[in-house]
Amino acid sequence: MEFSKIKPFLKNRLTSVFYHIVSERPSILVKNLYRPRSYEKFKEDIEFFLKNFNPVSLVDIENNIENGCPLPEYPLYLSFDDGHCENYQNVVDFLLKRSFPATFFVASSTINNKKILLPHLKSIIIEKMKTIKISQLKKLARELNMPIRENSKGDLLKEIKSVRNYSTDDTLKKIANIIEIDEDEILKKNAPYFSEYDLLCLKNRGFTIGSHSHNHFKFSTISDECQAEEIGLSISTVRKISGEKKVAFSFPNSGAFLNDEKLEKWAIEYSISCFFDTSKYRPNTKIRINRISFDKSMGSNAEPEKPADNIIRDTYIEYETRSDK
Incomplete structure (x- = not known):
């Protein structure tokens, strides 16, 4: 039509x-x-x-x-x-x-x-996961209490993408801290x-x-x-x-x-x-x-x-x- x-x-x-x-x-x-x-x-x-x-x-x-x-x-x-x-x-x-x-x-x-919105932080995390270090990967899996295959990013990415917390849940903040995302630096550099x-x-x-x-x-x-x-x-x-x-x-x-x-x-x-x-x-x-x-x-x-x-x-x-x- x-x-x-x-x-x-x-x-x-x-x-x-x-x-x-x-x-x-x-x-x-x-x-x-x-x-x-x-x-x-x-x-x-x-x-x-x-x-x-x-x-x-x-x-x-x-x-x-x-x-x-x-x-x-x-x-x-x-x-x-x-x-x-x-x-x-x-x-x-x-x-x-x-x-x-x-x-x-x-x-x-x-x-x-002054702040990165949680949905946008989620996108940044997913991007950072593409180059994550194995040590960070293992630490992240432990913190999320999630068994994963050795050196597998796929399982963790699936878990992160399933996080629906555009609310007060601090899961994304915790993940960002573990994989060393500097929110202040991103805001200062990009002023988005x-x-x-x-x-x-x-x-x-x-x-x-x-x-x-x-x-x-x-x-x-x-x-x-x-x-x-x-x-x-x-x-x-x-x-x-x-x-x-x-x-x-x-x-x-x-x-x-x-x-x-x-x-x-x-x-x-x-x-x-x-x-x-x-x-x-x-x-x-x-x-x-x-x-x-x-x-x-x-x-x-x-x-x-x-x-x-x-x-x-x-x-x-x-x-x-x-x-x-």
């Missing part, structure tokens, strides 16, 4: 897409997690969006939610998660050239390169995240800044109290930088398990304009807007990048054919 066949169904439906990082050469922080969109394909995406949709800003969405101001036909919203500084060099000038609005959602603990100055520049150039939690913990793995703390810390930090009374929030991984009643309570308590989730074309609500990821999964490494029309088409069909929609 061609995109043109499903396009009419998107006329009065907000399509929201997001990227983590646009890059020709994935950094060590993400190369073992997913495949970022290439710059050339990203430019093609933007041209496709401009031809088939009407870009809307976060302010447009907030006015629609709060004041009932209508969105244009075929509305499309663009955002970026995790606060990768590389996006400043790779996408900002092009978006300005094409007058395309966007929001950059940042995990506040990373601002000014936005600084406060970068965020102010983005704001001054017409983009909006949102919250992506404080530590990027997976909300389904942490307590209610920790969820509230993650939101409160991040919202207050972003508000101080952006100067906005209300701040939008995008969930790390997913907030699909949280009901709208809880989101509405948080919205009032922390002055949040709206929440962004990752459930693709699942219908939006008054408080929650779902987005489509344009990152490429690790499992599809050898496949070429899909064009934007195929991603939108396939995502829409996937939702419409679900039995639990």
Whole structure:
């Protein structure tokens, strides 16, 4: 089925897409997690969006939610998660050239390169495992209480990849220490995240800044109290930088398990304009807007990048054919 066949169904439906990082050469922080969109394909995406949709800003969405101001036909919203500084060099000038609005959602603990997020630490660990010393390999196996074949990295890599702790679990920190990963040195050398100055520049150039939690913990793995703390810390930090009374929030991984009643309570308590989730074309609500990821999964490494029309088409069909929609 061609995109043109499903396009009419998107006329009065907000399509929201997001990227983590646009890059020709994935950094060590993400190369073992997913495949970022290439710059050339990203430019093609933007041209496709401009031809088939009407870009809307976060302010447009907030006015629609709060004041009932209508969105244009075929509305499309663009955002970026995790606060990768590389996006400043790779996408900002092009978006300005094409007058395309966007929001950059940042995990506040990373601002000014103070901390490496756990998912990114996991990618760094997997990369370091490729050159790990036998002595470190054996020590790591002992610490993880894991019997392995002599000199085998495969078993340990499988174990590390299975760690799902985008939460407070210290397993990844322990592994990084054993195999001598210096997080401070990586942050100092690469400065992979936005600084406060970068965020102010983005704001001054017409983009909006949102919250992506404080530590990027997976909300389904942490307590209610920790969820509230993650939101409160991040919202207050972003508000101080952006100067906005209300701040939008995008969930790390997913907030699909949280009901709208809880989101509405948080919205009032922390002055949040709206929440962004990752459930693709699942219908939006008054408080929650779902987005489509344009990152490429690790499992599809050898496949070429899909064009934007195929991603939108396939995502829409996937939702419409679900039995639990």
